Amino acid sequence: MDREAFRQAGYRAVDEVCEYFATLESLPVAAQVEQGYLAKQIPAQAPEHGEAWDTIQRDFHTQIMPGMTHWQHPMFYGFFPSNVTYEGILADIYTAATNNPGFNWTASPAVTELEFIVLDWLAGMVGLGAAFHSNDMSHEGGGVMLGGASEATFTMAIAARERALDRLAHTAPALRASLLPTMVMYGTSQTHTVGAKAAKMLGLQFRALDVCRADDYALRGATLQAALDEDRAKGLHPFILIATYGTTNSCAIDRLDEIARVAASDPTLWLHVDAAYGGVTLALEEERMPAHLDAIRTHFDSFSLNLHKWGLVHMECAPTFLRNRRYLANALSLTPEYLKSRGTDAAALNDLRNLQIVLGRRFRALKVWFVLRSFGQAGFRTHLRNAIAQAAHFAHALQRMPAFEIVHPPRWGLVMFRLLAAGTGTDVDALNRRFNDVLLTRQDAMFLTPTVLPEVGFCLRIVFGAPATEMRHVDKALDLLAQCAAQTLHHADEPHGAAPAS
Amino acid sequence: MDREAFRQAGYRAVDEVCEYFATLESLPVAAQVEQGYLAKQIPAQAPEHGEAWDTIQRDFHTQIMPGMTHWQHPMFYGFFPSNVTYEGILADIYTAATNNPGFNWTASPAVTELEFIVLDWLAGMVGLGAAFHSNDMSHEGGGVMLGGASEATFTMAIAARERALDRLAHTAPALRASLLPTMVMYGTSQTHTVGAKAAKMLGLQFRALDVCRADDYALRGATLQAALDEDRAKGLHPFILIATYGTTNSCAIDRLDEIARVAASDPTLWLHVDAAYGGVTLALEEERMPAHLDAIRTHFDSFSLNLHKWGLVHMECAPTFLRNRRYLANALSLTPEYLKSRGTDAAALNDLRNLQIVLGRRFRALKVWFVLRSFGQAGFRTHLRNAIAQAAHFAHALQRMPAFEIVHPPRWGLVMFRLLAAGTGTDVDALNRRFNDVLLTRQDAMFLTPTVLPEVGFCLRIVFGAPATEMRHVDKALDLLAQCAAQTLHHADEPHGAAPAS
Numbered sequence A, B: 001m002d003r004e005a006f007r008q009a010g011y012r013a014v015d016e017v018c019e020y021f022a023t024l025e026s027l028p029v030a031a032q033v034e035q036g037y038l039a040k041q042i043p044a045q046a047p048e049h050g051e052a053w054d055t056i057q058r059d060f061h062t063q064i065m066p067g068m069t070h071w072q073h074p075m076f077y078g079f080f081p082s083n084v085t086y087e088g089i090l091a092d093i094y095t096a097a098t099n100n101p102g103f104n105w106t107a108s109p110a111v112t113e114l115e116f117i118v119l120d121w122l123a124g125m126v127g128l129g130a131a132f133h134s135n136d137m138s139h140e141g142g143g144v145m146l147g148g149a150s151e152a153t154f155t156m157a158i159a160a161r162e163r164a165l166d167r168l169a170h171t172a173p174a175l176r177a178s179l180l181p182t183m184v185m186y187g188t189s190q191t192h193t194v195g196a197k198a199a200k201m202l203g204l205q206f207r208a209l210d211v212c213r214a215d216d217y218a219l220r221g222a223t224l225q226a227a228l229d230e231d232r233a234k235g236l237h238p239f240i241l242i243a244t245y246g247t248t249n250s251c252a253i254d255r256l257d258e259i260a261r262v263a264a265s266d267p268t269l270w271l272h273v274d275a276a277y278g279g280v281t282l283a284l285e286e287e288r289m290p291a292h293l294d295a296i297r298t299h300f301d302s303f304s305l306n307l308h309k310w311g312l313v314h315m316e317c318a319p320t321f322l323r324n325r326r327y328l329a330n331a332l333s334l335t336p337e338y339l340k341s342r343g344t345d346a347a348a349l350n351d352l353r354n355l356q357i358v359l360g361r362r363f364r365a366l367k368v369w370f371v372l373r374s375f376g377q378a379g380f381r382t383h384l385r386n387a388i389a390q391a392a393h394f395a396h397a398l399q400r401m402p403a404f405e406i407v408h409p410p411r412w413g414l415v416m417f418r419l420l421a422a423g424t425g426t427d428v429d430a431l432n433r434r435f436n437d438v439l440l441t442r443q444d445a446m447f448l449t450p451t452v453l454p455e456v457g458f459c460l461r462i463v464f465g466a467p468a469t470e471m472r473h474v475d476k477a478l479d480l481l482a483q484c485a486a487q488t489l490h491h492a493d494e495p496h497g498a499a500p501a502s
Helices: A003-026 A053-067 A086-098 A109-125 A149-168 A173-182 A193-202 A221-233 A256-263 A278-283 A293-299 A326-332 A365-399 A428-441 A471-490 B003-026 B053-067 B086-098 B109-125 B149-168 B173-182 B193-202 B221-233 B256-263 B278-283 B293-299 B326-332 B365-399 B428-441 B471-490
Strands: A142-146 A183-188 A205-209 A237-244 A270-275 A302-305 A318-322 A404-411 A414-419 A449-453 A457-463 B142-146 B183-188 B205-209 B237-244 B270-275 B302-305 B318-322 B404-411 B414-419 B449-453 B457-463
Touching: A003 A053, A003 B003, A003 B086, A053 B086, A053 B109, A053 B365, A086 A365, A086 B003, A086 B053, A086 B086, A109 A142, A109 A318, A109 A365, A109 B053, A142 A149, A149 A173, A149 A183, A149 A193, A149 A237, A149 A270, A149 A302, A149 A318, A149 A326, A173 A183, A173 B173, A183 A193, A183 A221, A193 A205, A193 A237, A193 B193, A193 B326, A205 A221, A221 A237, A221 A256, A237 A256, A256 A270, A256 A293, A270 A278, A278 A302, A278 A365, A326 B193, A365 A404, A365 A414, A365 A457, A365 A471, A365 B053, A414 A428, A414 A471, A428 A449, A428 A457, A428 A471, B003 B053, B086 B365, B109 B142, B109 B318, B109 B365, B142 B149, B149 B173, B149 B183, B149 B193, B149 B237, B149 B270, B149 B302, B149 B318, B149 B326, B173 B183, B183 B193, B183 B221, B193 B205, B193 B237, B205 B221, B221 B237, B221 B256, B237 B256, B256 B270, B256 B293, B270 B278, B278 B302, B278 B365, B365 B404, B365 B414, B365 B457, B365 B471, B414 B428, B414 B471, B428 B449, B428 B457, B428 B471
Parallel strands: A183 A205, A183 A237, A237 A270, A270 A302, B183 B205, B183 B237, B237 B270, B270 B302
Antiparallel strands: A142 A318, A302 A318, A404 A414, A414 A457, A449 A457, B142 B318, B302 B318, B404 B414, B414 B457, B449 B457
């Protein structure tokens, strides 16, 4: 493809993106295809000779798009949202064209420097305080733009292990390896799988601490204290706690204030906050008190959020902040001759590669810069408050529908609910699994994901937060739920598995 | 930004990309800015209110672009290339707009299915054989599109550790943790830092096996055998060898044939090929014999290459192939209720999240599909052969310039050379460090990276492979090197560090 062909194809792609967002609502939310649909349409080998762009572009629309589940759809309420904005798409055009791996300052000064600047913007927006600012040279705190919560959790676990081993084996470095079998990561039963997965990747133990419904599934200080006492008595070394600000199940907020008090006396426990979905809400003044922001500011070692969930910036974008980046740099840095950076030999903290598990990667800061400048902090807050208002409206309306109950206090964009079993002669879990089966048949119109909440059972999650969702879509969701509920209850006496017609 | 504003901004961005590639040659290759240049121009906080797109777009050009080192510049010859093509940029527009995390089949059938299809295309192109095809259900081999060589190496190390621990502790799973201090990763002194970094991340030992100039820096079977014997006698468990097909320093190719023979009798050693830069050359029939492709096809456990280096597809794009994905899936999979995928509960290998350390990430296969279809395999080969011809032309011309010597046989796009010290009264290393200082002053015109090659010393690497580079740029590079050499030799009697004027 030559330059003029690209110009025409580029204009067309831009028009198609406009068309996509203009007509998104008319598309089925979830792909209506069977597994293996695509291999039937695409040759098993790459073509020997180049094909015309018109053909490729046509096939994108006829072969790929029908198999796409539309996370940007105004009726997509599953998992957590996956925001993208026009500003971010524009950034991607420039980012792709310059394709700069940015692993050190020399590789591209702009890539490195803009990242630290926007990280400071974000640290300011969510109120983390100066200790976490990268461009404050009075300390070694600061951030890095990781790919997602999995990578962030895993990367913080590496930094935490480094610090713990330094402290435990500082007089005898040879002991470090022998300590590995005693190292334990902590999370709760509600921690996202990123916690247990990080432990699996590191080959270390993971302990899921108990939380309960009476505490809104928040980890309490006393539970942490008991676990620390028990594990220390066994000769184990708990070296990181993955605390959560907004769990995937119920948006639980661990009691970060109590955790900070308990951990203050522990020499090796690194305190991390996984705020993948919830972190953006700290841009809202009214959310900072329940978030225990003061505890984070003064006692936590690291904090990570995803902008690519509810934060208007698309994947991958997980700003991650550390009180002291030195442990991470010590754990990750290796500098052969060909990677030495002009002007940064003495400052490992200025080369992104020392703060991430990968060497090079895309220029992530540009899209954040574009989005934050175009929306402003005020626009960012409005976006969040829209979704919170939608969830409140939804919860209020659902409460007035006698077939339903809200099983947990709504938080932010999330509402958890289920059908009431009273009078159906059916077990509530079985009824709701059947309800979910009905909902699955309507994934063309609305996409929800179920979960199992401890002490509650099987229930549904609905999460607002897509920029395309308006209040009328919330009402549409309520109507659809009422229809699916009626259909479920009508068939409530049939055995589970007899799939109702859609 | 509303839809019509995006349409106009998008057209403009497309025009700017055209302008960028049309005028790239006139830009300085390396950014001509001082460290900290950007923070002086950008406020310390995000703006409270949204700004006009015209302002943001203007600032991109006046603030960001001057700090960008242009990896796409026809005179960028540093590190390894970082290709991008128009087709890839178009893919990014669609990928960003649909922003789909694709962690399981339900999250988007097209994202999952296209990835396995293009992985099979690539496995076919580089001749890996059916054992590594994802859509061949007769075995559990196949691939995944990881982010880069660091992530690929690290991910394969996790799979290898899983297999080794399974075999070593299959009768007593409780032993697994206690075996960790005995686990050793192997590479060579020429293995990229991805090897040692992966070991650091896992908290395990890394042993760099010796290679020598007489062997062209290739790892030999006898060296591996001796190391295995020595380490086993110490009770250690070497569990993965990171062999390289094209080292960063000199494009060395480890003796994969000898390695395969030695490892055949080892119960736990996983054989991985890091072919980050070189892997694409297996698309060329004439490269397959020296690559020991037969050994890879029959004995190696995994193979990874980067398309985002010399393979026409921009970051991040590291297709990685495994003979058996099951070990990886066992090491990484955890499935809570909210991640269960419709139609794939029984088939962990069909969900991308089980084959990668992250949960969700961008749709990477689309850009590969666009590029391979638009170029065809023939166009892909032409791109590679252009760079190989440029390197050959460069080496041939340099050999006829009396001031220079080629220190190592050129391979693919890479030539390693240095100034000859004869008659200068200076140590050859010192002379070439000074030569590099002179080259640093001309990074506006040409970007090279130096290295230290064992048994040779300090020398320069020049790597061809950017799509923008034409034969006339190779001649320009030769002219510039001649000028910089003359300048260096003119000052050869001055003490090192007296920076010559540019």
